[in-house]
Amino acid sequence: MRDEEKKPPCFPRSGARALLEQLTAAGVEVIFGYPGGAVLTIYDALLESPIRHVLPRHEQSAVHAADGYARVSGRLGVCLATSGPGAANMVTGIANAFMDSIPMLIITGQVSTWLLGTDSFQEVDITGITMPITKHNYLVKHAQDIPRVVREAIHIATTGRPGPVLIDLPRDVLDGEVKPEAGAPAELKSYKYFSKGNLGQIKEAAKALARSQKPVIYAGGGIIISGAGDALRELTEKTGIPVVTTLNGIGSIAARHPNNLGMVGMHGTTTANLAVHECDLLLAVGVRFDDRVTSGLTEQFAPKAQVLHIDIDPAEIGKVLRPRIPIVGDARLVLTDLLPLTGPCAIEPWRERLRDWQKQYPLCYEPDGRLNPQLIMEALGEACGGEACVVTDVGQHQMWAAQFYPVTRPRRFITSAGLGTMGFGLPAAIGAQIACPDDLICLVTGDGSFQMNVQELATLRQYSLPVKIILMNNGVLGMVRQMQQTFYRERYNEIQLTANPDFVALAAAYGIRGLRVEKPADTRPALREAVRTREPVLLDFVISPDEVVLPMIHPGKVITEMLEGGEGDA
């Protein structure tokens, strides 16, 4: 094609072009998208835009990829799909991002304004559908509004408690002309968010910490979102107060930090759960007292403790549990203000007791000569020196990764925590690798979750993304099986994945190297080799369907009624 022919047609500036200009101005570098009829003008304008476009094989994956991109980098994730089925396919991904407070911009095409509400081809009311799962959404009816709406949407998505914001753009609005405008910053009189916490409350918190004999810090995803990891480490090291983390809080403090008692909740460590049960003060930071942590029994959660709750979202304060001292504010800013008011706590007897519990109830498993999943996670930690970013799917493998992979720092453990979305892992790993092309990204997945978005192997190949896929293949829906075993007296139903493909051959069909690992002795060499290459690799680890995640607290039971692991007594 000659150069003249490639030049943009001399039309007035279209809504689509204005959209991309705003995104560029906001620093957006990548869009994960899938084209279709209603967004053709955007795809045409993309030809002249500096923004990179990544094409997954399903709109849901576009959202998960933008999600993984945002979690790893802390930046805004942007995804795009056409109207109707394209938009509807994004719904699970949006709900997932909403639950875990991910800064995300979702752009959907829509039928032309004169067709709205007429059940026209590929029309769906996506703003109506996503109202409860977005921080905010827009249906833009005039092209001239696009620049302002995009600025507002990005402002809302990235400030306060972050979240997904959707912009629905009818076809004629994308085609319409946008005249140059002043480019004033987003003006949203009705949108407010908190940043610094109330100093009086912070002083109260410091006093309570100084008085406490048995304090515990309960650290969640808010620490990672706000970049409070360093402040948390300083606080625990200065005061000696031990830390338990939520699933999304993994990485807020290094797994092997001596003050880290591990994950709290349903599959948390016994010590973390006992610590919360016995503590006299619970400093909850960036957490929302999820029922996977509290077993849904809020009266019996931290029953002896006065609770201090720091959260940027005032609606989280008192939603599940009423704290003695609430502090509304950004976790990093609040902890930074709190730090100089604290000193070493005289809590040696408490720490001694915690150490005893840790000795008594270590997170362990009985190597039985078979390929134990916990062993795979430990070996992965060794192979990559804890430097990898681990992305997980949802199920047993997710819990084994949470328990046994030693995460060293924030944004290095990416998991669908709040919604628990099977199929999240592979596209999220793609987004993570796009965000950090030089980093080692390892996907830990199961044969159930993996097959929910397995088509993304093509995306992996197309963009030569060197993601390492650690597949824990037990031929069953392991977490469901474990629940049927425990709560339904081993009346197993619909958990056999009998027609699983040969995953190595499947990977090969996509041009990806695969390797089947069946013996414990082969684990370390296989992982070392995979980590060394600059290519995507799939390792198909064949594990037993009898492997279970322990410890385990039944939903509706208190921490002290925990099922223990370690002695093969499952």
Next chain:
Amino acid sequence: MLRTIAVLVDNSPGVLARISGLFARRGFNIYSLTVCQTENPLISLMIIVVEADAERIEQVTKQLHKQVVVHKVTDLTEMEVVNREMALVRVKVKPETRLEILQVADVFRGRVVDLGRGSLTVEMTGDESKINAFLRAMRPHGVQELVRTGRIAMTRADS
């Protein structure tokens, strides 16, 4: 208990769905809801009456505050307010009951706004208990049709 909340919102399409959806999602049954434009045409006022205890209403108030379209939320329940509701009541009348019904309507400061062959329609303004009392008086005669606006409320000037 019934609580009255005043919510100032953007006057734009979809806002009512956003607010009512939030109540539905959190399991609140809306008793009544009135919406209208305020002195500022860009802003609407919603008066929402819901059944909830103080703790749950605090949660829903906070959730309302988070909505980008919401400017201000006021729980009027514990405040000094003027409450009003209007009802249009069509009552069956016979020649022998007509006088009694007109007298009762007069006692309640109602106004007759329509007359039919076998009915008359009374406009009634007041708080809910007054309207309920009037309805109790009318039921033996036969209430053929009833329209109530739901509660509107405003804080007293010097409270």
